[in-house]
Amino acid sequence: MNSKEKFAYFLTLHRTGLTVLALSLAVLLFPLVESNPYTLGLTNLIAINTIVVLGLNLFIGYAGQISLGHAAFFGLGAYGSAIGSTTLGLPPWPTMLLVAVLVALVALLVGIPALRLSGHYLAMATLGLNFVLHTILLQWDEVTGGPSGFSGIPSLALGRFEFADEFRLHYLLWGFALLVLLLCLNLVRSGVGRGLAALAGDEIAAAALGVDTKTAKVKAFVLSAVLASLAGSLFAHCYAFVSPDSFNIFVSADLVIMVVIGGMGSVWGSLFGAALITVLPEWLDMFETYKDFVHGGILVLVLIFLPQGLVTGLIETVRIRLALRRSKDAAA
Amino acid sequence: MLQLEQVSKNFGGLPALSEVSFRVPQGQIVALIGPNGAGKTTLINCITGVLPTTSGRINFRGQPIEALQTHQIARFGISRTFQNLKLFPRLTVLDNVLTGLTCEGGDSMLMAMLRFPSLRHRERQLKLRALEALDRFGLANKANWPAAVLAYGDRKRVELARATVGRPDLVLLDEPVAGLNAEETAEVAEQLKRLRSAGHTLLLVEHDMDLVMTVADRVVVLDSGRCIAVGSPDEVRCNPLVLRAYLGQMEATT
Numbered sequence: 102m103n104s105k106e107k108f109a110y111f112l113t114l115h116r117t118g119l120t121v122l123a124l125s126l127a128v129l130l131f132p133l134v135e136s137n138p139y140t141l142g143l144t145n146l147i148a149i150n151t152i153v154v155l156g157l158n159l160f161i162g163y164a165g166q167i168s169l170g171h172a173a174f175f176g177l178g179a180y181g182s183a184i185g186s187t188t189l190g191l192p193p194w195p196t197m198l199l200v201a202v203l204v205a206l207v208a209l210l211v212g213i214p215a216l217r218l219s220g221h222y223l224a225m226a227t228l229g230l231n232f233v234l235h236t237i238l239l240q241w242d243e244v245t246g247g248p249s250g251f252s253g254i255p256s257l258a259l260g261r262f263e264f265a266d267e268f269r270l271h272y273l274l275w276g277f278a279l280l281v282l283l284l285c286l287n288l289v290r291s292g293v294g295r296g297l298a299a300l301a302g303d304e305i306a307a308a309a310l311g312v313d314t315k316t317a318k319v320k321a322f323v324l325s326a327v328l329a330s331l332a333g334s335l336f337a338h339c340y341a342f343v344s345p346d347s348f349n350i351f352v353s354a355d356l357v358i359m360v361v362i363g364g365m366g367s368v369w370g371s372l373f374g375a376a377l378i379t380v381l382p383e384w385l386d387m388f389e390t391y392k393d394f395v396h397g398g399i400l401v402l403v404l405i406f407l408p409q410g411l412v413t414g415l416i417e418t419v420r421i422r423l424a425l426r427r428s429k430d431a432a433a
Numbered sequence: 434m435l436q437l438e439q440v441s442k443n444f445g446g447l448p449a450l451s452e453v454s455f456r457v458p459q460g461q462i463v464a465l466i467g468p469n470g471a472g473k474t475t476l477i478n479c480i481t482g483v484l485p486t487t488s489g490r491i492n493f494r495g496q497p498i499e500a501l502q503t504h505q506i507a508r509f510g511i512s513r514t515f516q517n518l519k520l521f522p523r524l525t526v527l528d529n530v531l532t533g534l535t536c537e538g539g540d541s542m543l544m545a546m547l548r549f550p551s552l553r554h555r556e557r558q559l560k561l562r563a564l565e566a567l568d569r570f571g572l573a574n575k576a577n578w579p580a581a582v583l584a585y586g587d588r589k590r591v592e593l594a595r596a597t598v599g600r601p602d603l604v605l606l607d608e609p610v611a612g613l614n615a616e617e618t619a620e621v622a623e624q625l626k627r628l629r630s631a632g633h634t635l636l637l638v639e640h641d642m643d644l645v646m647t648v649a650d651r652v653v654v655l656d657s658g659r660c661i662a663v664g665s666p667d668e669v670r671c672n673p674l675v676l677r678a679y680l681g682q683m684e685a686t687t
Contacts (some may be wrong), residue, residue, distance in 0.1 A: 284546040291545035291556065292531075292538015295524075299532045302521035305483055308503035309513050310595075311536035320542055366523060409523075417523070417579060424578040431574075 117286055120369075121279065128275045132268055141267035143380060145339065148274035149332050150375040154359045155285045155368065156328030161357065162365035163289060164321040165301025166216070170227035171356050173234040174326040176348025177204050178333025180238060180245060183254045183343050188244070193257050197334040201327050208326030209319065216318045231350050238345035250344030257338045270339055277335060278372075281328060285368045297321055301366065362403055364413030373412050434459040434634050435480070435511075435603055440489030440499075442472075442479055442658075449475045450658045452489065457603065457651075462625060462635045464645040464666075467655035468678065473638045474516055476655070477605050480636075481513055482506045494602070508536050510602035514592045514609060516638075522581035526572060526591055529580050530563040533595035566598040567591075570624065586617045593624065603634045610641050622648050646670070654678070 112119065132141060157171050181200030186193045215226040238245045245251060256265045257273065264273045288294045299307035300314055308314050337343050355378060363374020381399065385392040407414030435457040442450040450472045457463045465473050478484040480491055482503040491499040498506050512533065520529050531538075538559060539545065544552060567573045570590040575583065580591060589609060596604050609625070610618040618641060625648050628635060639645050645652060645666065652669040654662040656678040662669050669675050 287548035288542065288546045291548065291552065292535055292559070293540065293542050293545040295528060295532050295538065296535050298524055298528070299521055299535070302523065303519045305503070306515065306519035306521075307532075309481055309483070309507055309515075310532050311504050311507035311599075313502075313504045313540075324542060413523075420579050421582050424575075424582045428582075 117290070121283055121286070124282075125279055128271075128279065132271050136268070138267040141271050143383065145267060145270050145274045147376045147379045148271075148278040149336050149339070150356070150359060150379050151278045151372050152281050152332035152335070153329045153356055154363065154371040154375040155281050156325035157356055158360045158363070158365065158368070158371040159285065159288070159297065160321045160325040161360050162367065162370075163294065163297040163301055164318055165304075166318055166322070167220070167224045167357075168227040168322070168325070169224050169350065169353050169357060170229070170231035170234075171325065171329050172348045172350065172352035173227075173231040174204055174208065174329035175333040175336070175352070175356075176234055176238060176343075176345075177207065178330030179337040179343045179348065180251065180333075181330070182334035182337045183251045184244060186338070187251070187254050193255060193338060197331070200334055201330045204330035205323050205327050208323045212319045212322040212326075216315070216322060228350060228353070231348075231353050235345055235349050238348065245345070248345065250342055252342045254337050254341045254343070256341065257335075264338070274335060274339065277331070281331075282368065282372065285371075289368055293317075298366065358400065360410075362400060362410055364410030364416075367410065367413040367416070370410050370412035374410065377411070434494060435636065436490075436492040437476075437480075438490045438492070440476070440479060440491060441487045442475055442484060443487045448658050450479065450486075453655065453658070453660045454489075455653045455660060455663050457634060457636050459602075459634050460629065460632060461650040462629050462637060462648050463651045463653060464637045464639055464649035465653050465655065466639065466642075466645055470657075471655040472658040473655055474607060475658075477513065477607055477636075477638060480506075480605065481511060511605065512596045512599060512601040512603075513605040514589075514596045514607055516607040516611070518588050518592055520580045520583075520588055520591055520595075522579070524580060525576065526567065526578050526580055526583065527560070527563055527576040529591055530566055530595050530598050531559060533566075533598040534559045534563065536599060563594075563598055566594040569627075570594045586613055589613065589617075589621070593621075597628060597633065601633070603636065604628070606635060606637045606639075608638055608640065610639065610644055618644060 131144070135141070153171065153175055157168065160166055160168055178200055181203065182193065182196055185191045185196035185200060211230055215223060218226055239248055256263050258264065264270050296307065296312040296317055299310055299312055300317055304314050359374035359378045360371065362378060363372070364370025381396060382392065385395050388395045403411060409417060438454050439452045440450055440454070441448065441452055453476060465476065467473055475484065479486045482501055486499050489499070490497055493509060493511065498509060521532065539552065564573055564576060567576055570593060572587060572590055572594065575587065580588065583591065593609065610621050613621065622644055625635060625637070637645070637649065649666055652664065652666050653660060654669060654675050661678060662672045662675045664672070
């Protein structure tokens with residue numbers, strides 16, 4: 102091997118780590134280039150959505166299930182942290198952890214019976230969960246603040262360093278998003294991840310290969326709920342205010358759209374989907390009255406031409422082209 | 434190694450298998466033959482726990498497995514291929530074969546997410562084994578291809594590689610040469626013999642009589658859910674019941 106080949110081999114071998122490193126550098130430098138608080142606010146929201154979508158993609162894209170109620174877990178995380186750190190006066194970081202554990206238990210209790218269902222029935226069950234939670238948030242005034250929301254949530258802090266402005270929040274939120282991204286990348290490259298991918302491909306084949314399909318589905322569901330809860334807690338502390346409408350079924354639908362448009366079964370797709378669907382409404386402001394039509398039109402076009410989602414679709418197209426070209430070369 | 438005693442399976446009131454009994458001895462290739470609808474695939478599905486049996490006992494290495502779930506049976510050391518190929522088209526060829534090592538990849542989601550050096554080391558070894566398996570089936574140069582672009586014969590080979598990469602004690606093969614040409618069939622026959630010499634025990638469901646007669650040590654004949662004959666290929670070939678139920682019927686149609 103000459104040095105050029107060695108370098109190429111090094112790049113291929115460590116491509117995932119190097120990509121994460123490059124992304125981390127970009128995230129580190131971004132606020133130095135773009136310091137407009139509005140833009141930073143938007144990218145911070147992307148980071149929060151990315152955390153939820155990464156988890157949801159494990160459940161939808163990898164394990165091949167469906168959830169139309171993940172905003173419920175997002176909401177539980179947000180309200181849990183809000184109530185814990187404000188009403189009960191608990192310190193925010195441990196509260197966040199406690200809430201995540203509680204949400205995991207809720208997901209386990211809901212998941213064990215619900216995941217005996219599949220397809221449309223599972224979609225309905227998770228949708229139902231979202232309706233129930235939204236109604237509780239609206240009606241249980243004395244605890245949740247009802248329709249007018251819950252305000253006065255303290256910011257997160259490390260010692261006396263408070264994450265109170267967009268600039269500081271950028272590093273906090275993207276730190277979490279990148280960490281979750283890395284953990285998810287590790288997961289999908291492991292035996293557990295391949296088991297989940299097998300489950301999405303064909304449940305009987307997966308079981309015949311030794312995948313405990315029932316447990317794998319519940320585990321993926323609980324993990325995705327915990328990530329949604331984490332994102333919810335960050336959301337609450339970041340905006341200091343939460344209201345029930347941030348966690349209704351339309352938010353759940355948006356999360357699924359982020360998974361699908363980015364690419365089912367693609368970790369990078371989750372990041373891309375979350376980014377695109379978060380900023381798309383802002384970009385489309387120039388269409389004024391027609392912006393919803395354009396928004397819908399773009400989604401429909403993507404699903405017609407790249408039904409596997411933008412990232413997965415493009416990667417697959419390139420890979421198939423490459424494989425076909427190589428087989429032609431080999432034949433020639 | 435595998436022992437079936439009076440295994441029956443009813444769908445509603447309809448008997449698909451009636452009191453089927455036979456043995457698959459270690460290190461042999463046993464072929465399961467019978468006309469369409471005889472219950473061959475149903476039997477494979479019962480052995481692997483995809484379908485629960487109605488009655489009867491299935492013992493594997495002396496342990497009853499008829500009440501176990503599919504993944505537990507797989508972890509016991511029984512792997513299988515499918516009549517209608519079940520590869521995962523979105524995964525690469527290598528990843529498809531790696532799914533055959535699921536039982537050895539570790540179960541903990543947390544450990545997988547943290548990916549400590551020990552796990553990385555194990556992953557490398559699994560990858561190496563998967564590549565060796567692909568090499569045995571002549572597919573190492575296509576390891577990084579998406580499974581979706583493979584030709585039919587190659588897909589069958591990937592399925593064989595996936596079913597054998599984990600060194601299972603028993604491999605159930607559901608029509609491994611269906612849809613292959615004569616040359617490819619001969620190649621599969623060689624591979625099956627090689628698997629036998631490597632110590633695998635095979636239960637083969639197959640319509641291709643030439644293949645069955647060349648590779649099988651024992652033949653079990655099913656007809657309408659009943660086991661009508663068990664014996665060496667030559668014995669079965671001469672059995673009048675079998676001739677009437679199966680071979681005769683084939684000769685009449687060809």
